[in-house]
Amino acid sequence: MFYFKILEVGVVKDYVVWIFSALYPLVFRVSSDYKEININKIFKATFKLSVIPLFIINEYTLSLVAELVIVPISALIAGILAVTERDEKYVKARNLLNNILMIFGFIFICAALGGLIVHLNDTLEVGFWIKMFIDIIGIVLHIPILYFLKYVGFYEQIINKTKIDRLKKIHAIVIVFMIYRFKTEKLLEISKNYKLWSINNTNELRNLLKFES
Known part of the structure; x- marks a missing residue:
């Protein structure tokens, strides 16, 4: 990509800055407020016309x-x-x-x-447009990570209420995912189920989740 001038040093620098200034705070926000946060709203909020004038003012x-x-x-x-x-x-x-x-x-x-x-010729370069829409591109590229963090928060909350051994925690998370996927309401409902406290192993967890689903 460097060879074809699609990815330039300036773009990489802006992307690194975006990771520290925008992505990390967003990751923390999603991880700590996974029950309430709406990833779709975050995605839609990045599409705003103010991006263009703000970029031009910052760039020139x-x-x-x-x-x-x-x-x-x-x-x-x-x-x-x-x-x-x-x-x-x-x-x-x-x-x-x-x-x-x-x-x-x-x-x-x-x-x-x-x-x-x-510097009107700058608009003919791909890097110019990537830098202008770095927020939109960054969010789009990292949407899977944000969704992953949001739902892992649900899965961990459910697993932490059981007596399942820590070594089998990943297996337990996979079981929750396979049964409930991204069903937020179902995950909220099962996370409040008092029966979780009596679960000792992954088989019991699987049976409970299937019964409650």
């Missing part, structure tokens, strides 16, 4: 010197705005500061559009 930003000046000033203004929100007598000052932030935002947008026009 101002010079380092300009950012070193504007970013600290913007942060200072944001802090002052937080203070002025508490008292109505600062309305005029608040409006002025908001206008300044709007001007800074306009500068960033103009710089981004200018950079895109100057």
Whole structure:
């Protein structure tokens, strides 16, 4: 893929950054809240038009010197705005500061559009589009992992309520999967079954699950 310029160093770098900044927090969220989280909603939420302008602004930003000046000033203004929100007598000052932030935002947008026009040939490269839609591509590629983590949470909750030996835990998880698959409601129902506490081996588990299903 490097040879055909489909996968470039910049794309790999962005993907690694995405793993640490987006995938790891998402994995933790799914693992800790597997009962409530909806993977389909996460998937649909990645398809938003704001991805395009945000990418352009991040990709074709101002010079380092300009950012070193504007970013600290913007942060200072944001802090002052937080203070002025508490008292109505600062309305005029608040409006002025908001206008300044709007001007800074306009500068960033103009710089981004200018950079895109100057480097318009970038749009002919596959790497450009991969980097733009890295969130969507990343989620799509890792959907199986997220579903796996979600349902393994259910399977482990069920197994942990039994007296099955730890060495046979994987076998027990496979049994739960083979009988209940991805039936969330059934998994929730069986996880609350008091009979699990009396299960001593995988055969008893299999018989209980089949009976309750």
